[in-house]
Amino acid sequence: MQACAPYAAMLLVQFAYGGSNILMKIALEKGLNQIVFVVYRHVIAVILLGPFAYVIERKQRPLLSLSVIIKIFLLSSLGTTIHLNVYYAGLAYTSPTVASALSNVIPSLTFIMAVLLGMEKVKTESPRGWAKMLGTAICISGSLVFTFWKGGYLFKSFENRALINIYSTKGSAGEYRHAKENWIKGSALILTSHFAWSAWLVLQAVVHKVYPARLSLNTLICFFASIQSSFLALFFARTPAIWKLDWNVQLLTIIYSGAVISALGYYLQTWCISHKGPVFVAMFSPLLVVIVGLFSAFAFAERLHLGSLMREKA
Template identity: 90%
Template sequence: MNMQSSAPYAAMVLVQLSYGGSNILMKIALEKGLNQLVFVVYRHIIAMILLAPFAFVIESRKQRPPLSLSVMIKIFVLSSLGTTIHLNVYYAGLAYTSPTVASALSNVIPSLTFIMAVLLGMEKVKTESPRGWSKMLGTAICVSGSLVFTFWKGGYLFKSFENRPLINIYSTKGSSGEYRHAKENWIKGAALILTSHVAWSAWLILQAVVYKVYPARLSLTTLICFFASIQSSFLALCFARTPAIWKLDWNVQLLTIIYCGVVISALVYYLQTWCISHKGPVFVAMFSPLLVVIVGLFSAIAFAERLHLGSMVGTGLIVLGLYCVLWGKGQDNSAAQKPDEGKGLADDKTLEISINDHPLTNPDTGERK
């Protein structure tokens, strides 16, 4: 394998490492007092400032159609689902659970998106073909795995690598372990994260509709960041009125804001779109379970996180279901390209919408992120 052919693989590993870093940094920053509404505002302002010059220079006026009221409303709703609702609910759930849980549950997004696409008639399921059954079975397994992950803990499977966390992100009062278990509510946290993924799946569906009427990707991303910053600013004025929480100091909170705004919103988005253009969305989605391994190992060592039996079984079912769905989608793509190679590109637009996961095509987050 030469350097050119291995570049997409290296890029996707870097993408998953970047998302793992954002999940871990966000968990630490939230425990240290970072307000999630303030974070979302600052993050999207940074992303907007970074992306706007590139959108203006790279995309000509011919690529940027005029903004009608109808298009503006669609972009506004798109921003509400994929950024404002998704991120704020996701980070609320992350505060009650661990980065490992959040990373594992992100694998249900392809199945949730597939269900929505079928209900809206954007995805066809052929029950007489193996690929159709693979997609339906994979969706059922994935959803079942998420329910097992959320509601069945069943005791600990094994102890952590460390008796005490190397990085203590919890209160120093009393035992850190006692405080952690009092603070954590895995069922509540997992339920909030799953709710955020429903909004993200709806964002993926609506993205296809908006992109047809406004095909300037960088400009669209900039507008999404603009509306997201306004929406989150309004929420922050209602629920985060304390002026002190807007103050930025040289600490982990500021590092998290800069990291997510620059690395996730700019670099990761570019790498993902580049990999999709070269290898297709199925290739990109295949790397999503790597995030669970990266975050799980780091959390077990640094945070002394102990994994539940139900969490391990649920994660296995989610990954199994994910690959069943991806296999079916891959077969759909191959079948579409056989009769007419020229039609494959058009058919792939539906494929990209249906299987992308939590952080794969989010132009301003990426989270699973």
């Protein structure tokens, strides 16, 4: 049973990310500012994680040295501030299915970084080693195909009309469009965010060795993330009105992402990385496209493109 725990944890995390992807797409269309979202989300996570970290790990928490603080600050920059702000900027230009499908490149990027840092070994004389290299090449090339070749529609959506219409403009059934949609720009931004996320997974394995208190580590990550994004808000989110919260889907998205993703999800990923390594965690990223793709087909009447089909097969 204990051997299955990391697999169950990562399945739960991917379903949680699927829900966050859908909610965030709706919230962005309804006017939620992405920087405001990142700040509030991680403030909620700090409030939830902080008391548990203080009580549970007060006797086992290592002292914070300057070098550890710098590493945790860098972790926050990569996995939260850069990854999330760039990711949600890309999500505003494309669909949840595209954003989720492009996450399939994360295992390849994480594997390459782990190999370069000596955390993973590639035995070129064994079939397993060749399979890893071939899979890495296919995933990366597939992402490029997905980004630059949209292709034609292969399958109709499950619904003729979207059950949830989140777009400001629309065309024929199953071809809803946001006025800002830009396939290449959105995909490029999302791929950039996934590069930062892969680096976050690898660096987290390094930091955990010198600071093994997982609850405290994630509390500090979320704390620095809120500080960093608050600094960005001084330049890009200075309008007081966008910080106002009402009882709507924007508030639901913030609470869900703060409690389920930043608090629970981050902790589960850290726990899995400490037991199985960063590549194991990255391997579950392709599951996200299945979860979000099925939901989007029913709820948003999205249709499958030739490029996206090839990407899923890759």
